[in-house]
Amino acid sequence: SYELTQPPSVSVSPGQTARITCSGDALPKQYVYWYQQKPGQAPVLVIYKDSERPSGIPERFSGSSSGTTVTLTISGVQAEDEADYYCQSADSSSTWVFGGGTKLTVL
Amino acid sequence: QVQLVQSGAEVKKPGASVKVSCKASGYTFTSYYMHWVRQAPGQGLEWMGIINPSTGSTSYAQKFQGRVTMTRDTSTNTVYMELSSLRSEDTAVYYCARKAAAGNEFDYWGQGTLVTVFS
Numbered sequence: 112s113y114e115l116t117q118p119p120s121v122s123v124s125p126g127q128t129a130r131i132t133c134s135g136d137a138l139p140k141q142y143v144y145w146y147q148q149k150p151g152q153a154p155v156l157v158i159y160k161d162s163e164r165p166s167g168i169p170e171r172f173s174g175s176s177s178g179t180t181v182t183l184t185i186s187g188v189q190a191e192d193e194a195d196y197y198c199q200s201a202d203s204s205s206t207w208v209f210g211g212g213t214k215l216t217v218l
Numbered sequence: 219q220v221q222l223v224q225s226g227a228e229v230k231k232p233g234a235s236v237k238v239s240c241k242a243s244g245y246t247f248t249s250y251y252m253h254w255v256r257q258a259p260g261q262g263l264e265w266m267g268i269i270n271p272s273t274g275s276t277s278y279a280q281k282f283q284g285r286v287t288m289t290r291d292t293s294t295n296t297v298y299m300e301l302s303s304l305r306s307e308d309t310a311v312y313y314c315a316r317k318a319a320a321g322n323e324f325d326y327w328g329q330g331t332l333v334t335v336f337s
Contacts, residue, residue, distance in 0.1 A: 144323040146263075153313055153327035154263065160321060197263050201322035205277055207253065207265040 113137055113202045115210035122216040129185040131213045133198030136179055143181040144199045145174060147192075148212075154197065158183060185215070193217040220244040222314050222328035229334045235302040238331045240314030247295040248272040251317040253324060254288060254299045256310040264310075268317065269297055304335045 115135045123129045133143055143161050146154035156165055158174040161181055171186045185192055198210040225239040240252065254266040267278035269288040276288045287300045297314060312331045315324035 142322065144321075146324070148263075153330055154315075154324070155327075156323055156325055159318070159323045165325075199263075199323070205268070206279065207268070207322065209255075209263040209265060212262040 113200070113206060113208050115143075115198050115200060115208055117196075117198060117210040117213045119211070120214045120216065122218055123188050124218045125190060126187055129188050129192070129215055131183045131185075131196050131198075131215065133181045133183070133210050134179055135200065135210075137202055138176070138179050138181055138200065141200045141202065143174070143176070145172075145183045146197045146199065148195045148197065149193075157196075188215075188217055190217050220316070220326045222316065222326055224312075224314060224328040224331045227332040227334070229336060230304050232305055232335055232337050234304050234335075235300055236304060236333050237298055237300040238312050238314075238333070239296050239298050240328050241294065241296045242316070243295060248292060250319060252288075252290075252297045253315045253317055254286075255313045255315055255324070257313070257330075258307070258310040261310075266299070266312075271297060301333075304333075306335050306337075309333065309335045 145158040147157045148154040157168050157172045161176040162174040173184045175182050195212045197212045201207045221243045223241045228236050230236050248271050253268045256264050269276045271290045285302050290297045314328040316326040318325040
């Protein structure tokens with residue numbers, strides 16, 4: 112079955128750049144979407160189609176893709192960015208899948 | 219504005235069934251597919267399946283085939299997710315999430331419904 116792999120955790124200091132990766136064999140053919148989830152809240156879409164930012168999402172959130180790896184980059188990390196981040200994709204047989212999630216800690 | 223409002227928390231015994239509702243407002247209900255996603259305590263997100271509110275057609279994750287049923291009521295703009303033969307591992311927050319019109323992302327989410335399976 113289709114799998115997406117994320118690092119369990121990433122830590123950065125305020126003002127630094129955080130990079131969270133998502134790897135999967137099918138990613139060159141499928142878009143990836145990123146969600147931010149804070150404790151006790153529903154996920155929020157922060158990036159769609161690998162690199163597009165929904166309205167209302169700060170410009171410090173960006174996405175990029177290279178081969179089988181997609182990267183969520185948060186520039187100038189703020190304390191409020193501390194959260195769990197999930198990548199998501201869909202395969203050709205209309206099955207949706209999430210990565211395991213990455214906990215971003217702002218030191 | 220788009221809103222997805224889910225039913226309240228449930229406590230069930232092993233072997234029972236649970237039915238969670240998700241009432242949509244602020245958009246044309248039949249124009250957007252709806253997903254169900256769950257999250258066990260301290261765990262990640264898990265996709266369960268999708269329903270087309272216009273036709274009622276469904277597609278379920280293989281893991282839940284035979285145990286999950288997704289339905290809709292177009293008169294009340296509500297989708298439902300019923301999970302049967304509950305076990306302790308089904309304890310989780312269950313979310314409905316709208317599929318974006320043109321892409322495969324989940325653009326709006328319900329607030330979540332906690333289902334606790336407890337003997």
